[in-house]
Amino acid sequence: MKLLSIIPLFFITIFPLGASTLNVKESIVKIYTVSKIPSYTTPWNSTIRRSHGSGSIIRGNRILTNAHVVANETFIEIKRHGDTKKYEAEVEFISHQADLALLKLKDESFFDATKAIEFNGLPKFEDEVAVYGFPVGGDSLSVSRGIVSRIEHKRYAHSREIYLSIQVDAAINPGSSGGPAISDGKIVGVVMQQLTRSQSIGYMVPMEIVNHFLEDVADGKYDGFSHLGxxxxxxxxxxxxxxxxxxxxxxxxxxxxxxxxxxxxxxxxxxxxxxxxxxxxxxxxxxxxxxxxxxxxxxxxxxxxxxxxxxxxxxxxxxxxxxxxxxxxxIADDNLLVNTISHDNTPKYLVYGGYVFSPLTRNLLVKNRATLLELRKAAAEWATDEREEAVILLKVLATPANRGDHNYSLWMVDKVDFKTFKNFAEFIQIIRNFKGKYLIIQNADGVKIAIDRNKAKELEKMILNRYDIKNSIRW
CATH class of the missing domain: 2.30.42.10 (PDZ domain)
Structure with a gap:
C-alpha cells in the first residue's frame, strides 16, 4: 500500500530554470527547530527532537514554511543562504490543516538587503518548476527541477485532511520541506510531502491554499478552513x-x-x-x-x-x-466526534486508581494501527449536542487495587457512575463529584469496571511516584 509521508527532512532536488530564478536563492532560508513531541500512549511523557527545514522570505518580513517543520516547537533558529549567523525566530501564525506556517524574526536586521519572493498563480499541467531547499548531506542550498504532473485533492500527511495539492514529477530526498517551488521567479507552491515506496512523486501546497491562509490571518488570528459537515x-x-x-x-x-x-x-x-x-x-x-x-x-x-x-x-x-x-x-473539529490530528497541544489524561483515562484522539489512532474497530468507527462519527468527545480507558497501571483489570486498554467508556457525559471535562467532573464507595465505569456493551474510591485516593501518590507521573490530571 502506498502512503503519503511528510518530509521535515525531505527535499525535491532539481536544477534552476533560467535567469528568472538566479536571484531567488538569496531569499531562501534554513530553519532549525527543537520540538517537544508528546506521547499519546503515555500522555505524561514527551521527547525532544531536533530537525531542520526550509523556508522563503515573503512580503512583510515573514518566513513562509510548512507547519510540520515547526510543529510542537520549543526553539527556532533561521539562517539565510550565504550567511553563517543564525537568528532566533518564532511562529506568528500556523495552519496545521494546510501544513503552512508564517515565522517572524526577533531581530529584524535579518531582513537587511533581502528581497521578498512574489507569488504566482496555479501552475499548469507539465509546467516546469524549480524547487529550493537544504537537503541532508550538506549545508549549502540545493536547487533542482521537475514538472507539474497532476493537480487534484490529496490527503495532507500532517493533518490527514484533504486539500488541493500539486504533484511534482521529481525525486524527493531526505533534506528539507517548506522550500518554495518557483516558476518565472515567483512561488507557485510549498513542498510538503512524498509518496512513500514510489519514485519521483512529491506534493506541494498550491498558492490557492497559501493565499487562503494569508487572507485568513490578515485580521491577526487564524480561523481555519471551513467544513460543510x-x-x-x-x-x-x-x-x-x-x-x-x-x-x-x-x-x-x-x-x-x-x-x-x-x-x-x-x-x-x-x-x-x-x-x-x-x-x-x-x-x-x-x-x-x-x-x-x-x-x-x-x-x-x-x-x-x-x-x-x-x-x-x-x-x-x-x-x-x-x-x-x-x-x-x-471547521472539521467542530463537526467530528474525534478531532483531527492535534499539534502544539499537550494530551489530556486522568489517572484514577491506576486507571488512565483520556479523550480518544486521532493522534492515538495513527500511532496504533491495530486499534480496535470500535475506536476507528468512533473516529468516523459526527459530534452531537449530547456527545462532543469520546473518552477511553487508555491503559491500567498495575496496583493491587486494580488486580484483574491489568489487560484493559483502548477501551471505550460509555458511562461513568451510570451517567453519560458530553466530553472529557464533564467525565472528570462526574468523578470529582462522586461520593460513593465504588465508582462504576461502563462500556456500550454493559461491561463494567469497579474502582474503590477510597483506595484510589490512598494509592494516588504511590502510583504517581512508581510510574514517574508528575500530575494525576491534565485537561
Whole structure:
C-alpha cells in the first residue's frame, strides 16, 4: 500500500530554470527547530527532537514554511543562504490543516538587503518548476527541477485532511520541506510531502491554499478552513439515479449523513442531491471543474471560502431544484466526534486508581494501527449536542487495587457512575463529584469496571511516584 509521508527532512532536488530564478536563492532560508513531541500512549511523557527545514522570505518580513517543520516547537533558529549567523525566530501564525506556517524574526536586521519572493498563480499541467531547499548531506542550498504532473485533492500527511495539492514529477530526498517551488521567479507552491515506496512523486501546497491562509490571518488570528459537515455518495450508478428520479441532465452527489453541529443541519436533508456550489455544477463522481477540462473534489469551492463566508447550495429534493444559502462557520473539529490530528497541544489524561483515562484522539489512532474497530468507527462519527468527545480507558497501571483489570486498554467508556457525559471535562467532573464507595465505569456493551474510591485516593501518590507521573490530571 502506498502512503503519503511528510518530509521535515525531505527535499525535491532539481536544477534552476533560467535567469528568472538566479536571484531567488538569496531569499531562501534554513530553519532549525527543537520540538517537544508528546506521547499519546503515555500522555505524561514527551521527547525532544531536533530537525531542520526550509523556508522563503515573503512580503512583510515573514518566513513562509510548512507547519510540520515547526510543529510542537520549543526553539527556532533561521539562517539565510550565504550567511553563517543564525537568528532566533518564532511562529506568528500556523495552519496545521494546510501544513503552512508564517515565522517572524526577533531581530529584524535579518531582513537587511533581502528581497521578498512574489507569488504566482496555479501552475499548469507539465509546467516546469524549480524547487529550493537544504537537503541532508550538506549545508549549502540545493536547487533542482521537475514538472507539474497532476493537480487534484490529496490527503495532507500532517493533518490527514484533504486539500488541493500539486504533484511534482521529481525525486524527493531526505533534506528539507517548506522550500518554495518557483516558476518565472515567483512561488507557485510549498513542498510538503512524498509518496512513500514510489519514485519521483512529491506534493506541494498550491498558492490557492497559501493565499487562503494569508487572507485568513490578515485580521491577526487564524480561523481555519471551513467544513460543510456532510457525508455524500457518488451517483454514477444508473439504477441509483433512477431511484432518485435523476435524468441525464441532472448530476450531483447524494447526501447520506449530516453533522448535528453543522450549519446545514435542518437545512439539508438526507436523500437530497447536492447539484452545485455557488453555481459550479457537481458531477456524478463528486468532482467539479476548477479550470477548463480539469476536475477535482467538489470541496474545492468550499475551500475557497473563509470562515464566515456564505455559500449557495443547489439541491434536488422530491423532484424539484432548490437553493439554500449557508454561512460557513465550522471547521472539521467542530463537526467530528474525534478531532483531527492535534499539534502544539499537550494530551489530556486522568489517572484514577491506576486507571488512565483520556479523550480518544486521532493522534492515538495513527500511532496504533491495530486499534480496535470500535475506536476507528468512533473516529468516523459526527459530534452531537449530547456527545462532543469520546473518552477511553487508555491503559491500567498495575496496583493491587486494580488486580484483574491489568489487560484493559483502548477501551471505550460509555458511562461513568451510570451517567453519560458530553466530553472529557464533564467525565472528570462526574468523578470529582462522586461520593460513593465504588465508582462504576461502563462500556456500550454493559461491561463494567469497579474502582474503590477510597483506595484510589490512598494509592494516588504511590502510583504517581512508581510510574514517574508528575500530575494525576491534565485537561
Amino acid at each position: 456532510i457525508s455524500t455518495q457518488t451517483m454514477e450508478n444508473d439504477a441509483l439515479r433512477d431511484v432518485y428520479n435523476m435524468n441525464a441532465n441532472v448530476s450531483g452527489v447524494l447526501v447520506i449523513d449530516i453533522s448535528q453541529k453543522s450549519n446545514v443541519y435542518k437545512k439539508l436533508k438526507e436523500h437530497d442531491i447536492l447539484l452545485a456550489l455557488d453555481g459550479h455544477d457537481i458531477n456524478n463522481d463528486g468532482t467539479v471543474e476548477y479550470v477548463k477540462n480539469k476536475f477535482t473534489a467538489f470541496k474545492y469551492y468550499i475551500d475557497q471560502k473563509q470562515i464566515g463566508d456564505s455559500i449557495c447550495l443547489e439541491i434536488f429534493r422530491d423532484g424539484k431544484k432548490l437553493e439554500i444559502d449557508v454561512i460557513l462557520n465550522n
